[in-house]
Structures are given as C-alpha cells and as structure tokens.
Amino acid sequence: MSPRSPDPARQSSPWSADPVTAAADIVGRVVLVDPAAAAVLSDLDGTLATIVTDPAAARPLPGVPSVLGRLARAVGVVGVISGRPAAFLAEHLAGAGDRVQLVGSYGLERVAGGVVRLDPAFEHWAPRVAEVTARARSEAPADVLVEAKPATVVLHWRAAPDREAWCQAAAERWARQTGLELVPARMAIELRPPIPADKGTAAASLAAGCRTVVFAGDDSGDLAAFDALDALAATGVSSVKVVVGAAETPPALLARADLVVPEPAIWLQILEHLADALEQAGRATIS
Numbered sequence: 436m437s438p439r440s441p442d443p444a445r446q447s448s449p450w451s452a453d454p455v456t457a458a459a460d461i462v463g464r465v466v467l468v469d470p471a472a473a474a475v476l477s478d479l480d481g482t483l484a485t486i487v488t489d490p491a492a493a494r495p496l497p498g499v500p501s502v503l504g505r506l507a508r509a510v511g512v513v514g515v516i517s518g519r520p521a522a523f524l525a526e527h528l529a530g531a532g533d534r535v536q537l538v539g540s541y542g543l544e545r546v547a548g549g550v551v552r553l554d555p556a557f558e559h560w561a562p563r564v565a566e567v568t569a570r571a572r573s574e575a576p577a578d579v580l581v582e583a584k585p586a587t588v589v590l591h592w593r594a595a596p597d598r599e600a601w602c603q604a605a606a607e608r609w610a611r612q613t614g615l616e617l618v619p620a621r622m623a624i625e626l627r628p629p630i631p632a633d634k635g636t637a638a639a640s641l642a643a644g645c646r647t648v649v650f651a652g653d654d655s656g657d658l659a660a661f662d663a664l665d666a667l668a669a670t671g672v673s674s675v676k677v678v679v680g681a682a683e684t685p686p687a688l689l690a691r692a693d694l695v696v697p698e699p700a701i702w703l704q705i706l707e708h709l710a711d712a713l714e715q716a717g718r719a720t721i722s
Contacts (some may be wrong), residue, residue, distance in 0.1 A: 635659030660663030
C-alpha cells in the first residue's frame with residue numbers, strides 16, 4: 436500500500452503504523468471535517484468488487500452494501516459510479532439502502548426512486564449501439580466475450596489475451612463507421628454513444644454543494660472523475676483521489692492518485708474504518 440497525500444494540511448496527526456488505519460486516516464481527515472457536507476464516491480469493479488473473467492459473475496465484496504449503508508447514514512452523499520448497468524447496481528447493492536446514489540453505464544443511467552432512468556439523449560444512438568452489438572456477436576471469435584449493456588457494448592479478451600489486437604481493431608473500425616466512442620478498460624474495450632455524460636459529470640453532479648469529496652477507482656474510465664475532483668478542488672473543495680489496485684491500473688490514473696491501495700478488500704477495510712470513526716463521532720456529539 437502507498438498512502439500518499441499531497442496536501443500537508445491533511446496530515447494534522449501522525450499516521451498509524453497500521454497501513455489500513457493510516458490510509459483511513461487520510462480519507463477521514465477530509466470527511467470528518469464536516470460529514471454532512473461530504474461526498475464519498477466509488478467505482479465498483481476493481482474497487483468494491485474483484486475483477487473476474489466473466490463480468491456477469493462479478494459481485495460486490497461481502498460487506499460492501501452494509502458499509503455503504505452505514506456511510507450513507509453519516510455523510511451527505513454516498514454514491515457508486517460504475518460502467519455497470521444501473522439495474523445491476525440496484526440488484527447487487529440493494530442492501531445499502533435508498534440513500535446510496537447509483538449511477539451506471541458511465542453516467543448514462545441513474546437509479547431514482549427505485550427506477551432506472553436512461554439519459555434521454557441515448558434514444559438517437561440506440562440503433563447504432565444495437566447495430567454494433569449485432570455485428571460483435573456475429574463476427575467476434577468464440578473466445579471473445581461480447582457484453583451487451585443497456586447503452587453500450589463491450590469486447591472482453593481476459594479469457595483470451597491473444598485476441599486483444601482483434602478486439603482493438605474491430606472496435607476502432609465500428610467506432611469509425613457508427614460515430615460511437617471508445618472507452619478502454621481492463622482487458623476490454625467499450626463502445627458507447629458520444630453523449631456528454633461520464634464518471635466526471637456524475638461525480639460533479641453528486642458532489643454539488645459538498646465541501647469535501649472522495650472518489651475511488653481503478654481504470655481509465657475513472658480519469659474523468661479525477662478531472663471533476665480537480666475542478667472542484669480549484670473552487671476550494673477538499674478532495675481525495677483514490678486508486679485501488681496497481682497491476683493493471685493505467686499509469687495515468689496512478690499518477691493522479693492521492694492515495695493508492697492494493698486491492699478492493701483493503702478499500703473495503705478503509706471504508707469500514709471510516710464508518711466506525713463517523714459513528715463514534717456521532718455518538719460523542721450526542722453524549
């Protein structure tokens with residue numbers, strides 16, 4: 436683990452010798468200043484869930500819904516911003532409760548009142564996404580996984596690393612022909628409509644009005660959220676940009692991190708430490 440913080444003001448007390456507690460302290464020093472005006476945001480895959488070969492088999496780590504629910508009762512905003520379909524998030528994070536904000540498909544979908552709402556701008560692009568999905572299913576080699584989402588389509592080569600070149604070439608060709616844009620991911624590439632909605636716009640929207648914001652991610656799609664945090668920081672908002680994992684993490688994302696943790700299980704532990712601290716502070720205030 437590499438606990439880093441570029442802001443000396445965050446280091447008002449010595450770090451614990453325990454790296455998990457030390458990392459939780461970095462996050463906590465920002466959030467505990469004013470919990471009601473804090474936003475704690477996170478990606479899902481590779482951040483709150485381990486990366487698996489078949490995306491359909493991925494699940495949040497045990498304990499994730501519980502800790503998100505605990506945090507949502509203690510801070511202003513808690514949200515999961517993911518490339519996953521919003522319906523997937525709603526199903527597998529149901530135990531977190533309604534206070535947790537769920538944004539799927541890189542900002543193109545949101546869960547509101549238990550209902551998944553798709554960006555209205557997608558309607559124009561739906562036929563092209565359907566066309567690429569059909570072509571991918573027809574033309575992709577058998578060992579390439581084609582994942583159709585409500586608003587995008589993904590080519591995965593994790594089970595067949597030698598298919599990377601085919602996937603990249605096919606995705607680039609279809610993008611040129613349809614106007615869809617490419618989003619690189621871990622051993623995958625996604626084609627999505629060029630709608631001005633991404634993890635950055637989602638993070639900025641959820642954190643609007645907050646004094647502090649934390650975002651954790653692991654892949655190129657999270658760079659937009661880091662951009663949003665930097666923009667908020669320029670207005671005086673305190674922020675912590677967290678990268679989870681390192682082996683497959685893009686160097687550009689690592690270079691932007693305030694805090695690097697090695698795996699989702701450690702990020703979960705950090706969130707549990709933060710929830711403990713918030714609950715302890717709440718009890719102290721009541722007493």
